[in-house]
Amino acid sequence: MNILVVEDDPGIRDVLKRGLSDEGHAVTTAMNACTALAAARSGAHDLLLLDLGLPDSDGLSLTRTLRAQGFETPIIMLTARDAVEDRIAGLRQGADDYLVKPFAFGELLARIDAVLRRGAPAHQPAPLPDTVVLDRLAIDYMRKVVTVGDAIVPLTVKELDVLRLLAAEPLRIFSRHEILQRVWGLNEDPLTNIVEVYISRLRRKLRAAGLEAIDNVRGFGYRYEVGD
Structure with missing residues (x-):
């Protein structure tokens, strides 16, 4: 998923970029409203994370401008303003969610997933189970x-998502394209190797725990092999 992060604080901006990139997202950053407006108009992003306190404008004004121009991409506002009135103003100007700083990175990931689910197409694959038990894997x-x-086995959120997808239907071959869509919400991109990177990480971590389970079916994709 392509995310535009608009944040003037370099420390917070770098933390967000690094954390979201580690989860497999493509991240573009902007430090002011002018740059953010140009980037948003490109239509290249799936989500906008927007700080309200920008040096050249207010995030509320930027949101209002974008929505007035027909910008439909989800917007999550990130701000230290925690008054109820501020939250109401943000939502009324067109934000899809409002997260008060400081916040836990895990909560941000959960809110991103929730916002994107709201705009997901009506016909979706059946939801994956919350619990999977296969031999020694749970x-x-x-x-x-x-x-x-x-x-x-310590896994990141996206590593867990990939493993759950494969393990939910053991022996079924998942194509690289389907994994890319189901886990990251991305269409095929020949320049990304996200799937390969995360499969490699999963194999390494599972192997360290004594489990060889993910099989590469050359030319077709990946599957979870029952037994080890």
Whole structure:
């Protein structure tokens, strides 16, 4: 997914870019409203994370301008303004969500997923199970816990999403394109190797726990092999 982060604080901007990139997202940054407006008009982004306190304008004004011009991309406002009146103003100007700083990065990821679900097409694949148990592998998606036997396997959110997708239908081959769509919401992009990178990370972490489970079916995709 392509995300535009509009934040004038370089520290926060870098943390957001690094964290979102680690989750497999393509991130563009802007430090003021002028740059953000030009970037948003390009139509290249799936989501806008917008700080309200910008040096050349107010995030509320930028949101109002974008919505008046027919900009339909979801907007999540990030701000230290925590008054109820500020939240109401942000939502009324066209924001899809409003997150008060400081916030936990996990909550931001959850809100991003929630906002994108609202605008998802009506015909979606059946929801994946919250719990998967296959031999020694156990996935508790609600608690974000994966174990192999008695060992906890530390996974990032996107690593967990890939593993849950494969393990929910063991032996089924998932194409690279389907994994890209189901996990990241992206269409085919020949220049990205996100799927390969995350499959490699998963294999390494599962192997460290004593489990060889993800098979590369050359020319077709990937599948979860039952047994180890």
